[in-house]
Amino acid sequence: MTKLGVIVGSIRKNSYSGMVANAIAKLYPSDYEVEFIEIANLPLYNQDSDANSPAEYTDFRAKVASQDAILFVTPEHNRSVPAALKNALDIASRPWGENVWAGKPALIASQSISNLSGFGANHHLRQSLAFLNMPTVQQPEVYLANSQNLFDEDGQLVNEGTSDFLQTAVDAHVELINKLA
Known part of the structure; x- marks a missing residue:
């Protein structure tokens, strides 16, 4: 059983990023948890x-x-990732030398209600994941534009x-995960 963690960059209820994450998660093989x-x-x-880390840090x-x-799905805030996502990256990469992201194959999907598709957020996140030593799917790049039109009520x-x-x-x-297993 392969364990896939899903991190949604938007903390808003009923966010489009959450909807995208749910849609993507359903596409993984049945032997993925x-x-x-x-x-x-x-x-x-x-x-x-x-x-003396807070319990929330330790649990996360x-x-x-x-x-x-890890699957990351994020909107774009001011041409970058939302503060909550950046905070999560920092918490799990610290203290120095105890980066728990390292080596985990990642997929990034960004979305936007505009035509820009979260391009800036996607690329900023890629920069952070490179530093965090996370092999990341390079192709296809996942940018979803006009996400409000992709879902039903x-x-x-x-x-x-x-x-x-x-x-x-x-x-x-999945191919990247298998290569690195």
Whole structure:
């Protein structure tokens, strides 16, 4: 059983990123155990806490450490990732030398209600993951534009072309995970 952790960059209820993450998670093989890892409850990272980490830090780090691979789905905030996602990256990569992200194969999907598709967030996240030593799917790159048009009123993906495209990204992620196993 391969354990896949899903990190959603938006902490808003009923977010499009959450809907995209749910749609992508359903495309993984049946022998994948998918766990959505919450980031909304994490206090802001403070290096002074490294000596005596809050329970939220310790629990989050343990959840990330227990995963075999990670799926990140994020919106774009001001041409970058949301603060909650950056905070989560920092918490699980600290204290120095105890980076629990390292070596976990990642897939990034960004989305936006505009035509820009979260391009800036996707690339900023790629930069951080390179530093965190996370092998990341390079192709296909997943940028979803006009995400508000991809789902029905129940939050289900209704665009077949998008679903087919997302399956190619999941297949590439599974291939990367298998190569590194």
